[in-house]
Amino acid sequence: MDSSSSSSSSSNAAGNSSSSSPLSSTTNLTTPASSGELSPVSQSASTMQALLVRSFRQGWDRAFELHHAWPRPTVRKATEVLIRNKCIGLNPVDFKSILFRFGISSFPWVLGRDVAGIIEDVGADVHDLKAGDRVWTCADSRDVRCGAYQEWSIAEAATVGKIPDNMSDDQAATLGTGLVTAAIALYWLFKLPLPSESRAPGSGTDSSLDPDDWVLIYGGGAITGIFAAQLASLSGTKVLAVASPSNFTHLQTSCGIAVCVDRFLPPAEIEAQILERIGKSGRIRFALDCVGSKTAGVCANVLRRSRRGWLGECHFVGLAGNPKEVPPEDAKLIIHRISFSTTFYGSAPWSRRILAELTTLLATRQLHPVHPLPIPDGLAGVRKGLEMLKDGVAPSALKLVARIEDTPAADLTNLGVRCELGWNGA
Structure with a gap:
């Protein structure tokens, strides 16, 4: 001792x-x-x-x-x-x-x-x-x-x-919880490439990232949202966050977020601004909601509307509730559930690999x-x-x-x- x-x-x-x-x-x-x-x-x-x-x-x-x-x-x-x-x-x-x-x-x-x-x-x-x-x-x-x-x-x-x-x-x-939750969402469920891996489309990750793909984080000022934004940016994806305007400067200068939208706008206006800000060729491919079922519904709508005829899968994780209504025919919208028991606690090889990656990012000040x-x-x-x-x-x-x-x-x-x-x- x-x-x-x-x-x-x-x-x-x-x-x-x-x-x-x-x-x-x-x-x-x-x-x-x-x-x-x-x-x-x-x-x-x-x-x-x-x-x-x-x-x-x-x-x-x-x-x-x-x-x-x-x-x-x-x-x-x-x-x-x-x-x-x-x-x-x-x-x-x-x-x-x-x-x-x-x-x-x-x-x-x-x-x-x-x-x-x-x-x-x-x-x-x-x-x-x-x-x-x-x-x-x-x-x-x-x-x-x-x-x-x-x-x-x-x-x-x-x-x-x-x-x-x-x-x-x-x-x-x-x-702790915030960083590990973000890692599970992005790397286990969304299957984004780790920052140390190749970021090119078709590089072997299931997500096959495209330059037009975006990650939406609803609740960008939440602890998990801050970590998820940094990791997604380091993995080569563009990040849009819905957050309080008081946090915009910090999120855009320190967390790798490209676009912020005011969380206090009406839901319809938030959806419209998200679609406008990602551009005509942009696509919300992944969404992480840190707030609740109502905002989860906004995320689901944006995932659906931003496809514009694209036939691939979109992915959603809700930390405080899922969308209340998802059309049964919308099989391309995959709603995931966070589980620590089967991931961080249940798979020692995956946990060691993720922790090794996070340790490097923290030690080199790429992740804050x-x-x-x-x-x-x-x-x-x-x-x-x-x-x-x-x-x-x-x-x-x-x-x-x-x-x-x-x-x-x-x-x-x-x-x-x-x-x-x-x-x-x-």
């Missing part, structure tokens, strides 16, 4: 030096911890801090408990690794799991999917990772040991990527992390961060992250959040 502890402190010092959000001067959610308030790394060699979901039945406010002596997970399989979590990312799916009662097979449970940390132990069959490596992953939510909202977590080695030296822990915590926005109080700040996502008040195009080391001591928390006590204990 000594070697990994020293690696932890050095990587944290290097990582957090450049981790503040570019909006931190105007959107300051972080507060420095007072001296002596931070909890020790763990209560003992076998326990740790973990944010637990205790029950669905008592409502949102009473669903959480910050446990300060939760059993620390251990490597059980030869292909697993143990990660000391340094920084974690927050996702809308976590609050939805509680509100809509899915993805939690028993209680208590540990949620959280986006992890950035340091390897502390590896299984006997793990040869490409070692103790002390800085890594990121998208946690398998089917295993309570893998949840991000705890000090240590388990991951299959095939689903773990190395953090480049030029990236902070905060930045690495923005990758989303801007992180740290929230205060570490694990004790997660509930409030999820409430920001739930209530729609979290800034767009930024990723809420929490630093584990900022978690307060046990006597300063209640129901999973920081709770300062007055002089009379009230």
Whole structure:
């Protein structure tokens, strides 16, 4: 443990030096911890801090408990690794799991999917990772040991990527779910060529890209949308995004998006502008919707209308709902469903190949992390961060992250959040 502890402190010092959000001067959610308030790394060699979901039945406010002596997970399989979590990312799916009662097979449970940390132990069959490596992953939510909202977590080695030296822990915590979802959509379902592969039409990929093909991303300011736009552009396709005008400059200068359309226009006007902006020879061949079933319907209409007599297949992925009406005769519109269990978690060769590609793109700064926005109080700040996502008040195009080391001591928390006590204990 000594070697990994020293690696932890050095990587944290290097990582957090450049981790503040570019909006931190105007959107300051972080507060420095007072001296002596931070909890020790763990209560003992076998326990740790973990944010637990205790029950669905008592409502949102009473669903959480910050446990300060939760059993620390251990490597059980030869292909697993143990990660000391340094920084974690927050996702809308976590609050939805509680509100809509899915993805939690028993209680208590540990949620959280986006992890950035340091390897502390590896299984006997793990040869490409070692103790002390800085890594990121998208946690398998089917295993309570893998949840991000705890000090240590388990991951299959095939689903773990190395953090480049030029990236902070905060930045690495923005990758996880958004980046992996984008990769599954583009490379498993749409079958776009990887950026390192030939981009010429007929190069062996199923998509057989044409210069007139476009990728439509509805919700370009969403985390997955930002990553998907970058990857699609790097794979040689033109990208059009429907997004808030406040994000246009960033999306077009930093994310490889060629055209932006105002998301606040009426649906018919959005469709008309998309068709106009791609030109008479352009074709929306692929569409990724990050918003909902209504916007998915707009995507389906544009996929259909932009064909202009072309007889090939068009592909759609909806992250929050599918089009409500698709004509049965429209067999050329292929609607896909994202599945992590059969892709990232179910195919180790594919996961390793994708992670190797993403690592290279990140290390060479061709692919950029989303801007992180740290929230205060570490694990004790997660509930409030999820409430920001739930209530729609979290800034767009930024990723809420929490630093584990900022978690307060046990006597300063209640129901999973920081709770300062007055002089009379009230």
